[in-house]
Amino acid sequence: MIMLALFGAVLLLVLMNVPIAVSLGIVAIVAMVSSQGMDILPNVALVTFNGATNFPLLAIPLFILAGAIMNASGISHRLIAFASSLFGWIRGGLAHVSIGSSLFFAEISGSAVADVAALGSILIPGMKEKGYPAPMAAAVMSSASTLAIIIPPSIPMILYAVMAETSVVQMFVAGIVPGILGAAGLMGVASFLARRYNLPRDEAFSMRRVAHTARQALWAFLLPIIILGGIFGGMVTATEGAALAVVAALVVGLFIYRELNLKELKKAILEGGIQTAIVMLLVATSALLGTYLSEVQAPQALAQAVSDFTSNKWVVLALLNVLFLFLGMFLHSAAAIILVIPVVMPLVNLVGIDPIHFGLVVAINLGIGQQTPPVASVLMVACSIAKASVWEVTRVNVWFIGILLAVLLLVTYVPMTGLVLVEMFYR
Template sequence: MTFTLALLPIVLLFLGMPIFALFIFGAALSFAFFLSVPPVAMHQIMFGGLENYALLAVPFFIFAGELMGGSGIAQRLIVWVLALLGRVPGGLGVATIGACTLIGAISGVSTATVAVIGKALYPGLVKEGYGQRFSAGLVSSSGSIDIVIPPSIAMILYGASAEQSIPKLFAAGILPGILIAALMAGYVVVTAMRVGVATGRGFDLGYFLRTTRDAAPALLMPVFVLSSIYLGLASPTEAGGFACLYAILVGRYVYRLMSWEEVLDCAVRSAMLTTQILVIVASAALFSWILTVNGIPQALTAWLQSLELHPWSFLMAVNIILLIVGCFLDPTSAILVLTPLFIPLVKAFGIDPIHFGIVMTVNVAIGMFTPPFGLNLFVAQTVLGVPLETLYRGVLPFAVVQIFALLIITYWPELSLFLANAV
């Protein structure tokens, strides 16, 4: 069974087979040759993997992210951040990070953010003297903040898989997300001063107030969404539905930039992306079930406990594993397959599952832009027209910055748990 569950999926991955297909293929061979279970159980397990109320939030937040681009919300958030920064050194680069963070507070779809921010800010970054490589790397890596800043689809999937509170996970992700954004902004400022990038326009209070008035409906969106969750007024699923309705009303009747045909187009694109995610959820549930019934999580737990590792060394090993896995698997697959393996170990080492969820989320976020298969890299290549080689070189410094942030988040659990414990 080692061949069907380990070696075969790896071979198929490098041959370019879709993630969900290699999970199903390995599971089907296991059912055919190694398990005394009727094949009909495959369908039952796959559909059972989708029977989780928390997963209903996924299509809503994807739809909200799609609506942001056409409704004018994303564009006004970008303009407002630019007006706020004034003459900060590297202002446009910092604005790129700030805009990604704000957009992430509405929708946790990293690839969509890279596309929106790339189209809006990449030409200006190159024109101001950041260079093609640095600018492309900044856009590709900044989009990963969306996965950490709540609401986060990765956290929803982890919460559903690990049976943890999603509102607590959302609260736990706020300070780590801000830390990552702050460290990246600091690196951008230092780089801008070193290479002599011109500062932006001076802070103009009148212009800032005008942009604030224009962006007020957009700025209120994350406030309403997140406050409704943290105050207990709505579940994440209900808050996601509200975000969709709010974006439609603002785009259609406030900014008047979205027709009903465009709303339908956003719904179609969201349905396609949701299907891609949920088919991975179903196939990963099947794969994880086979691992569980064969006692692999229990055997792994017993083996690691026999090594008498300390919690800090276990977390370091997990970080290394997840960073490597993130180079090849998308966040959905990595979380759904590895969470059932890690959770028994996390509890055995006395690590808080909420804190571990944030550590895992940050790891897969870094994987979104690390070579060779980071999804943000392929989106950036398409949107920006930049060769992959340039993107690979451009994201490396930002990967170092985010790994440094990951170490802080890993070994300072209070950073994650401070707000989570208050929910």
């Protein structure tokens, strides 16, 4: 009952347009003062500070900054040109270019919102000029951008690993196969819709153009190889890899592509700082709520209550899928992870669910949440760029959401889909 009351209070404040981080802080402080009195207030600052200074969390602002610098350094244009040379000859080629570009860009940014903002501002107008209906252009770009939540280096995966006290690197590795499967499925739906709308082929296939655009995008390809190769090879931690990403982005933007000037660099730093502040304020205030819940042993009570109902981990996974699909409609991925993961992890451990497997399930669930109104942060950005109605876009987007749901079910009930590489290299 305590958890239901707290979550209900948070959701009520959120629906009243109170920022999520502020809602978490208000509810946590009221609960702590009600149970322990005013003497607890001096500890509030210490708890929030400690909650936001976990070393692995440093990877989040660094990856955000790296993505912002890469957006300003011409990398997205080169990735789009290369993807266009590969997929432009297919009917509805620009839709496939959008998915292919997102697959590459996801390996750099770690953020679906950054993905749709960087690539969508170029590709959505391009699709509309070629005769694509605006709702389809927005739906393709929105759903493709969700790959950034599944493909490493995913910021939600970093948050989950910190909250669940598990390996960031293994989370990254687990996302590779499901991310590729998701991209293939999205391309299949794009082909179906291209025939349905009789969309054009953009240009004939040319091996010479593929080679030329590949040379132009060489450094864009090397960046994820250097960063992720270092992380997966055990040479650097995820946090050190994020710092390496910032340095590499600066070198490429300033000295190789030479498209990053001081004005753009300042803009990228400000953008990265704003995004970081939003995430880290969520982390800090959620630490208050997490501390209170731990003190009243609410997570353990939830685990005991569910285990009394069923100890079958597949049933528990089904219940948690429903929970996260629902929460994804109302909360941003960072908020959902921070708010819920510390509560449900005792249950997950009690029924024997692998924490890496569960983390992948959570990531895909929240990726779907980015496509389902009313919050749907990624969908809203795509609709804004396309100047299309959210509900018109959603009617097209249900086809792509269906693919993401299929990947979710496959990962949930065939765990080796995500764990095969983890088992191969780390266990």
